[in-house]
Amino acid sequence: MxxxxxxxxxxxxxxxxxxxxxxxxxxxxxxxxxxxxGTDGPVHAGHEGSGHADFRDGRTVDHAAxxxxxxxxxxxxxxxxxxxxxxxxxxxxxxxVAIDREIEVAPGVRFAAWTYNGRIPGPTLRCREGERxxxxxxxxxxxxxxxxxxxIHPSDMDGVPGQGAGQIGHGGKTVYEFDALPAGLHLYxxxxxxxxxxxxxxxxxxxxxxxRDGREDADELxxxxxxxxxxxxxxxxxxxxxxxPFAYMHRPIEVAHGELIRVYVVNVLEYDLINSLHLHxxxxxxxxxxxxxxxxxxxxxxxxxxxxxxxxxxxxxxxGRFMFHAHQSEFTELGWQGFFDVR
Amino acid sequence: xxxxxxxxxxxxxxxxxxxPLVLVAGFVALFAMFGGPGLDDRRGPPAExxxxxxxxxxxxxxxxxxxxxxxxxxxxxxAFVNDAFVQFSGAxxxxxxxxxxxxxxxxxxxxxxxxxxxxxxSSGGTITHEIPVAVETPATGLSFxxxxxxxxxxxxxxxxxxxxxxxxxxxxxxxxxxxxxMALTIGLLAFLAVDATLEGFELAGEGSQAFGGGxxxxxxxxxxxxxxxxxxxxxxxxxxxxxxxxxxxxxxxxLVAVGIGLHNLGEGVAIGAAYSAGALALGAFLVxxxxxxxxxxxxxIVAPVARTQxxxxxxxxxxxxxxAPAVLGAWIxxxxxxSSLAAFLFGFGAGAIAQVIxxxxxxxxDEEGRLLHPAAVSGILLGMATMFATGLLVSV
Numbered sequence: 219m220x221x222x223x224x225x226x227x228x229x230x231x232x233x234x235x236x237x238x239x240x241x242x243x244x245x246x247x248x249x250x251x252x253x254x255x256g257t258d259g260p261v262h263a264g265h266e267g268s269g270h271a272d273f274r275d276g277r278t279v280d281h282a283a284x285x286x287x288x289x290x291x292x293x294x295x296x297x298x299x300x301x302x303x304x305x306x307x308x309x310x311x312x313x314x315v316a317i318d319r320e321i322e323v324a325p326g327v328r329f330a331a332w333t334y335n336g337r338i339p340g341p342t343l344r345c346r347e348g349e350r351x352x353x354x355x356x357x358x359x360x361x362x363x364x365x366x367x368x369x370i371h372p373s374d375m376d377g378v379p380g381q382g383a384g385q386i387g388h389g390g391k392t393v394y395e396f397d398a399l400p401a402g403l404h405l406y407x408x409x410x411x412x413x414x415x416x417x418x419x420x421x422x423x424x425x426x427x428x429x430r431d432g433r434e435d436a437d438e439l440x441x442x443x444x445x446x447x448x449x450x451x452x453x454x455x456x457x458x459x460x461x462x463p464f465a466y467m468h469r470p471i472e473v474a475h476g477e478l479i480r481v482y483v484v485n486v487l488e489y490d491l492i493n494s495l496h497l498h499x500x501x502x503x504x505x506x507x508x509x510x511x512x513x514x515x516x517x518x519x520x521x522x523x524x525x526x527x528x529x530x531x532x533x534x535x536x537x538g539r540f541m542f543h544a545h546q547s548e549f550t551e552l553g554w555q556g557f558f559d560v561r
Numbered sequence: 562x563x564x565x566x567x568x569x570x571x572x573x574x575x576x577x578x579x580x581p582l583v584l585v586a587g588f589v590a591l592f593a594m595f596g597g598p599g600l601d602d603r604r605g606p607p608a609e610x611x612x613x614x615x616x617x618x619x620x621x622x623x624x625x626x627x628x629x630x631x632x633x634x635x636x637x638x639x640a641f642v643n644d645a646f647v648q649f650s651g652a653x654x655x656x657x658x659x660x661x662x663x664x665x666x667x668x669x670x671x672x673x674x675x676x677x678x679x680x681x682x683s684s685g686g687t688i689t690h691e692i693p694v695a696v697e698t699p700a701t702g703l704s705f706x707x708x709x710x711x712x713x714x715x716x717x718x719x720x721x722x723x724x725x726x727x728x729x730x731x732x733x734x735x736x737x738x739x740x741x742x743m744a745l746t747i748g749l750l751a752f753l754a755v756d757a758t759l760e761g762f763e764l765a766g767e768g769s770q771a772f773g774g775g776x777x778x779x780x781x782x783x784x785x786x787x788x789x790x791x792x793x794x795x796x797x798x799x800x801x802x803x804x805x806x807x808x809x810x811x812x813x814x815x816l817v818a819v820g821i822g823l824h825n826l827g828e829g830v831a832i833g834a835a836y837s838a839g840a841l842a843l844g845a846f847l848v849x850x851x852x853x854x855x856x857x858x859x860x861x862i863v864a865p866v867a868r869t870q871x872x873x874x875x876x877x878x879x880x881x882x883x884x885a886p887a888v889l890g891a892w893i894x895x896x897x898x899x900s901s902l903a904a905f906l907f908g909f910g911a912g913a914i915a916q917v918i919x920x921x922x923x924x925x926x927d928e929e930g931r932l933l934h935p936a937a938v939s940g941i942l943l944g945m946a947t948m949f950a951t952g953l954l955v956s957v
Contacts, residue, residue, distance in 0.1 A: 272646060
């Protein structure tokens, strides 16, 4: 008996004639899914599982230890501090600090993140069109960083190396100042090389410029779609809206039926080419970049590349639980899914 | 002589042997107590390594036995299959160095499809394991072991027994021809030894490296070689039948049988593991291929006893020694496959065969005392060619 390997044996069997050795026990009949008979949902033997992909035993991260909670983040808009300039124009100011911080990106999984103000995404900066904006940036991180805003501003306020203050080293400080233009949904992020790493580590946030006349009253939410590459193979291990995977599965976002819902959707996902948002049981008006008062599309699925963003608006007509998630199933089952609990 | 020297020379020998051991133990204890004085902590984050040693597929469940073969404890935080997080049990506590744990992942899988199973560590690192073809792992009941025994008999015992039927023929052939047959045997065995070594290294590369990886093959070979050499000299001395330049025919036959048996043990492990992993198709072709291929092993056993009158009982014992380990190996491979163990067993088989070749070599000598005379060389090459050719039947 000699040189037998399992790989070779596969081929040997393939060419072989009738099996002269009957397989003991039950003969597997063709292709069939192995599911526990008598249960409706997917197999979660030994677990009272939700039937959805989830972390072990439905465990959650320690939001308190992380210092931020996606359930609060989702409705947290930072209007900054305002003063009147000569001539009556509003000057709106924020202070952002880059901080290195270890966060729990999945139950039991630590990630050495880089943050603005200790949270991911950074604060959702919100202002009105035409205001003067002043963002003081201090770098308490061990690494050089900037804040690069999307929107209209002078080149020395662009927050990239070699322009204006350029990159800000450890302990350094700078001020970005420009007019709030144009109205719409924008974002900000660090723009220091290696760019992918500085974004993937968590240095980004949403930046909303309301139109002069405002928008219709609504229950407003912000979702920054992101992910984390925990093993540094330039592919993400977890995906989410607002950092913590499955957070809105474990505790759905509560909304009222009949009320206008407005979601500011920003995609900052690094390493993957695209991301998407899909809503169950409803369609939404989609305003790309939020710059036009007219909806571009009435849909239930939108696709966004990194940096692309838009505003989704709709009303739930009936109470119930409706899912929302990336319509890349991989992202969905690696964390980017949630529920609206419509009351 | 100094006073110290005098006292040392008076101390009992066992005490002198023990002193360094006591000092080493004391040093290690002190070193550990003070946390390695003068040495910094490890640079960089902990190295988390896990090797998947065994995979069991049940309906709706992937069961993985993993061993920590890295230097640091490993904490499994989450598990995923084909890019989706899944529910799982086991590995609640950190896995210590060299410790093995079993995790059970809940996954509705489909027969015949491929899956990538992954574990996400607390450090964010991942361990992934491919299941190339999902097939339910057979339940290890009585009928399962019976089936594997049948398989072992088909590919191990029967072909060897058939090959031994060459005995009447080798009895009648002239001495020169017998030398050719012995050379043929050596060629067969040399082929098996090389093949087992390569297979062993291949297996060693698959699993945990903590136990030595490829070194296990060499350790196994050395252990078998030395052990068989010891057994051989003991047998020879006992029988007082040492012919000039070699052991007696019966002793040689016994050694050949043991060597081939150890080799077949390793092959049995591979067959059993392949069967339980669903990678083994039990076809007529496979069994026929093995029958032709392994029949030559029987010839190798009977050639050394061609000039003696072996009892039927001895022949039966020889046949079983050579063939039956395939059954045992198949059981081990199916019920408790471990690539480190399998690599060791393959090395063990290779070492045993190498020893047998050394034992057989003197029987090649012709009247002029030459070892590698033209007939011997032809025989060896013919043996290797035979193994190669019949091996193609199995490997096609």
